[in-house]
Amino acid sequence: MSNSLIPATILTGFLGSGKTTLLKRVLSEAHGQKIAVIENEFGEENIDNEILVADTREQIIQMNNGCVCCTIREDLRTTLSDLAEKRRKGELQFDRVVIETTGLADPGPVAQTFFMDDEIAESYLLDSILTLVDAKHGEQQLNDRQEARRQIGFADQIFLSKSDLCTEAETAALLHRIKHMNPRAPQHKVHFGEVPIADVFDLKGFNLNAKLEIDPEFLNADSHGHDHHDHAHHDHEHGEHCDHPHHHAHDDDVKSFVFRSNKAFNPAKLEDFLGAIVQVYGPKLLRYKGVLYMKGSDRKVIFQGVHQLMGSDLGPKWAPGETKLSKMVFIGIDLPKDVLLQGLEQCLV
Numbered sequence: 001m002s003n004s005l006i007p008a009t010i011l012t013g014f015l016g017s018g019k020t021t022l023l024k025r026v027l028s029e030a031h032g033q034k035i036a037v038i039e040n041e042f043g044e045e046n047i048d049n050e051i052l053v054a055d056t057r058e059q060i061i062q063m064n065n066g067c068v069c070c071t072i073r074e075d076l077r078t079t080l081s082d083l084a085e086k087r088r089k090g091e092l093q094f095d096r097v098v099i100e101t102t103g104l105a106d107p108g109p110v111a112q113t114f115f116m117d118d119e120i121a122e123s124y125l126l127d128s129i130l131t132l133v134d135a136k137h138g139e140q141q142l143n144d145r146q147e148a149r150r151q152i153g154f155a156d157q158i159f160l161s162k163s164d165l166c167t168e169a170e171t172a173a174l175l176h177r178i179k180h181m182n183p184r185a186p187q188h189k190v191h192f193g194e195v196p197i198a199d200v201f202d203l204k205g206f207n208l209n210a211k212l213e214i215d216p217e218f219l220n221a222d223s224h225g226h227d228h229h230d231h232a233h234h235d236h237e238h239g240e241h242c243d244h245p246h247h248h249a250h251d252d253d254v255k256s257f258v259f260r261s262n263k264a265f266n267p268a269k270l271e272d273f274l275g276a277i278v279q280v281y282g283p284k285l286l287r288y289k290g291v292l293y294m295k296g297s298d299r300k301v302i303f304q305g306v307h308q309l310m311g312s313d314l315g316p317k318w319a320p321g322e323t324k325l326s327k328m329v330f331i332g333i334d335l336p337k338d339v340l341l342q343g344l345e346q347c348l349v
């Protein structure tokens with residue numbers, strides 16, 4: 001038991017988005033689980049016994065290779081390493097770790113800490129990044145602050161708080177905008193942090209074998225224009241179409257695009273291309289993930305990454321009768337979509 005990897009969850013969201021509210025709720029509902037919480041700020045409130053709090057100062061260090069996108073949080077590394085050691089020695093018992101970032105934090109260096117430091121990677125498994133968005137102030141925050149937009153781009157799961165303070169139309173518009181920034185993160189409204197624990201833990205956002213879930217509506221909207229049906233239950237004033245005026249009003253720098261093809265990839269070409277891409281665009285790439293159809297293999301290849309850190313693995317076999325298809329989603333800041341799509345196209349057999 002103590003030898004198994006400790007799951008870690010990053011809880012992020014802009015100032016006042018409801019992180020603490022959600023965390024308290026989760027801690028009170030996590031029946032039987034002991035959760036270590038790491039906060040990168042001092043809370044003035046009393047923390048009960050089950051919660052461990054470590055004071056951590058914001059400090060981002062640059063790694064030797066000089067890549068600005070490959071940073072780890074040294075304070076976090078030390079805290080995680082101390083916690084794991086205490087757990088090994090039996091001095092502390094906990095089943096998982098939640099890291100609550102400050103509202104202005106960039107989740108990138110926090111996430112990378114789990115992949116770039118061997119000692120941390122041997123003790124922990126990053127499960128997911130959860131991003132809270134304030135329904136009332138989110139629109140403005142996304143307009144004004146890149147931190148808020150990056151938090152969306154990194155997310156495995158979006159929680160929308162305070163929708164009780166907004167109209168249905170406002171909420172729908174915000175969720176629509178977020179979906180374009182990050183199509184792979186499911187969206188859930190939360191009322192004062194009320195969420196089923198299954199939406200919070202063991203999401204396997206960084207698991208190479210996890211299925212790639214992209215909202216089919218998004219795929220349709222992206223590739224075929226406006227011939228799809230709109231979100232079933234929202235009574236959008238603009239009817240069936242995806243191109244609401246609000247959609248065009250925001251040209252968010254955090255964007256996503258999807259690559260799909262029925263043709264197989266040439267593995268060597270693709271490896272070269274992706275290697276070059278992450279070298280050049282690493283700082284701008286937030287998250288990317290794909291299920292790949294490779295020539296010469298009867299198995300799926302799964303890949304995913306954060307900034308320049310990319311991992312890939314053999315997945316399950318293509319099932320008999322299953323349509324072989326590559327599907328990749330890239331989420332980043334001002335990515336040159338056309339260059340990347342054309343480049344990928346050229347890696348096909």
Ligand SMILES: Nc1nc2c(ncn2[C@@H]2O[C@H](COP(=O)(O)OP(=O)(O)OP(=O)(O)O)[C@@H](O)[C@H]2O)c(=O)[nH]1
Nearest residue numbers: 014015016017018019020021103161162190191192
């Ligand atoms: N109306 C409403 N208020 C909420 C909801 N969720 C949280 N709040 C309130 O929003 C305020 C901020 O919530 P916090 O949980 O402190 O937010 P936070 O993200 O931890 O804030 P910082 O740590 O300052 O970034 C508090 O007053 C909460 O009670 C919600 O669903 N609806």
